[in-house]
Amino acid sequence: MEHPSTGxxxxxxxxxxxxLEAALVATMxxxxxxxxxxxxxxxxxxxxxxxxxxxxxxxxxxxxxxSFGDVVTVESRQKVxxxxxxxxxxxxxxxxxxxxxxxxxxxxxxxxxxxxxTKSGMRLALGRDLRTMAxxxxxxxxxxxxxxxxxxxxxxxxTQYRVLFDTAAEPILLVDAAARQIIDANLAARQRxxxxxxxxxxxxxxxxxxxxxxxxxxxxxxAARRSGESESDELVLSAGEETVAVVVRFYxxxxxxxxxxxxxxxxxxxxxxxxxxxxxxxxxxxxxxxAVVGPDRSVLExxxxxxxxxxxxxxxxxxGRPLDEILGRRGVELGILMKAIxxxxxxRNFATHLNTRYGGVVDVxxxxxxxTKGDRRFYGFSIRETSRTSVRPANSEPFRSAxxxxxxxxxxxxxxxxxxxxxxxxxxCIEAALELTRNNRASAAEMLGLSRQSLYxxxxxxxxxxxxxxxxxxx
Numbered sequence: 190m191e192h193p194s195t196g197x198x199x200x201x202x203x204x205x206x207x208x209l210e211a212a213l214v215a216t217m218x219x220x221x222x223x224x225x226x227x228x229x230x231x232x233x234x235x236x237x238x239x240x241x242x243x244x245x246x247x248x249x250x251x252x253x254x255x256s257f258g259d260v261v262t263v264e265s266r267q268k269v270x271x272x273x274x275x276x277x278x279x280x281x282x283x284x285x286x287x288x289x290x291x292x293x294x295x296x297x298x299x300x301x302x303x304x305x306x307t308k309s310g311m312r313l314a315l316g317r318d319l320r321t322m323a324x325x326x327x328x329x330x331x332x333x334x335x336x337x338x339x340x341x342x343x344x345x346x347x348t349q350y351r352v353l354f355d356t357a358a359e360p361i362l363l364v365d366a367a368a369r370q371i372i373d374a375n376l377a378a379r380q381r382x383x384x385x386x387x388x389x390x391x392x393x394x395x396x397x398x399x400x401x402x403x404x405x406x407x408x409x410x411x412a413a414r415r416s417g418e419s420e421s422d423e424l425v426l427s428a429g430e431e432t433v434a435v436v437v438r439f440y441x442x443x444x445x446x447x448x449x450x451x452x453x454x455x456x457x458x459x460x461x462x463x464x465x466x467x468x469x470x471x472x473x474x475x476x477x478x479x480a481v482v483g484p485d486r487s488v489l490e491x492x493x494x495x496x497x498x499x500x501x502x503x504x505x506x507x508x509g510r511p512l513d514e515i516l517g518r519r520g521v522e523l524g525i526l527m528k529a530i531x532x533x534x535x536x537r538n539f540a541t542h543l544n545t546r547y548g549g550v551v552d553v554x555x556x557x558x559x560x561t562k563g564d565r566r567f568y569g570f571s572i573r574e575t576s577r578t579s580v581r582p583a584n585s586e587p588f589r590s591a592x593x594x595x596x597x598x599x600x601x602x603x604x605x606x607x608x609x610x611x612x613x614x615x616x617x618c619i620e621a622a623l624e625l626t627r628n629n630r631a632s633a634a635e636m637l638g639l640s641r642q643s644l645y646x647x648x649x650x651x652x653x654x655x656x657x658x659x660x661x662x663x664x
Contacts (some may be wrong), residue, residue, distance in 0.1 A: 221315075223317050230311070246288075478498045488507050489508065516541065
């Protein structure tokens with residue numbers, strides 16, 4: 190019978206292989222392929238041969254007597270059916286990638302080709318293990334993905350470099366150290382140094398400095414090369430005889446020497462404005478609440494986190510209000526903070542509480558500092574919630590613990606701590622007496638052992654107000 194061709198065949202196989210024993214043929218088939226399945230006309234497996242005994246473990250012992258389609262995965266069964274029913278290609282047997290399920294691991298991919306053996310319909314399925322090929326393909330895919338990731342990262346880095354380079358307020362030049370030629374310049378440098386349509390990139394470095402300073406430029410570059418750090422000097426530009434501060438940094442890249450040359454001067458104000466804008470934007474995005482107050486303690490500016498923490502809907506509802514209505518006890522903690530800042534320059538991690546818009550009280554830590562602008566002094570406070578679970582109802586006891594008071598040591602003078610502690614206790618006692626007497630000031634004064642005039646004075650000093658009883662006037 191005719192067999193499909195797999196390339197160049199023996200000229201007379203009937204004569205060449207007539208005396209081969211069946212055992213030798215079986216050994217040749219096993220050696221030439223990874224797995225061989227002997228199938229009958231219906232596709233039932235009659236025998237199995239493998240080059241590596243542990244290829245399938247012990248699974249292949251259960252295959253004999255089963256249909257070829259029963260020992261493959263579900264998605265491979267249609268491939269098996271087509272391979273068993275189609276006529277073999279006379280030029281080369283078609284190969285199908287078939288997956289065998291493995292009980293203790295991933296499916297095993299095998300590439301099968303089917304060869305007819307006898308007129309009775311016996312067929313031989315010859316298979317090659319594709320795991321090595323699959324591993325190579327996986328490595329190829331991973332390498333391709335890595336290359337694409339690196340390329341995307343490189344593009345992103347180049348974009349970030351260009352954006353940062355061109356948005357820098359100071360003129361910056363990138364110079365080839367060997368040729369002393371400008372190879373790149375940012376927008377600020379081009380706007381400042383390009384005159385009469387002459388391009389800065391490609392021009393010699395000497396063209397931007399006056400003749401009298403050429404030697405100083407070379408000396409500055411040599412100093413930067415020796416030190417490996419930034420070196421600066423005052424030099425005169427060629428245009429307008431303008432003196433500027435020049436900062437030079439020498440570095441190497443891919444075997445080439447480069448010089449970064451940065452010019453200072455009238456661009457400094459623009460840089461400071463950009464820096465101030467960056468600080469303001471970072472403050473607005475800070476997760477900590479930030480509030481700025483004037484010398485009269487009224488709020489001038491807050492960030493979004495402050496509105497979230499205080500449950501205030503909008504900035505307009507808090508700007509202009511005294512901060513001590515929100516932070517700590519009215520007229521007490523904020524005064525301590527401002528005095529400490531005036532005396533020490535800053536306050537760090539001051540423990541207090543914050544009153545929310547709807548009556549809640551949140552334990553917070555406050556850090557602060559101040560700046561003077563003109564004849565006015567401004568105080569900035571960073572407020573951080575100490576615990577997400579520490580929100581307590583508004584009528585809970587606000588008195589400080591001993592740990593809170595000792596936490597002021599080192600930031601506030603002892604006399605100030607004692608005085609402010611006494612003020613807190615006095616204010617608490619007055620408010621407690623007013624609560625017990627239902628805001629009857631005459632009864633509260635008697636309970637505290639004070640004269641009514643003395644109580645009124647302390648009420649004004651602590652800024653305590655309320656709906657006082659009319660019986661005050663009758664006592």
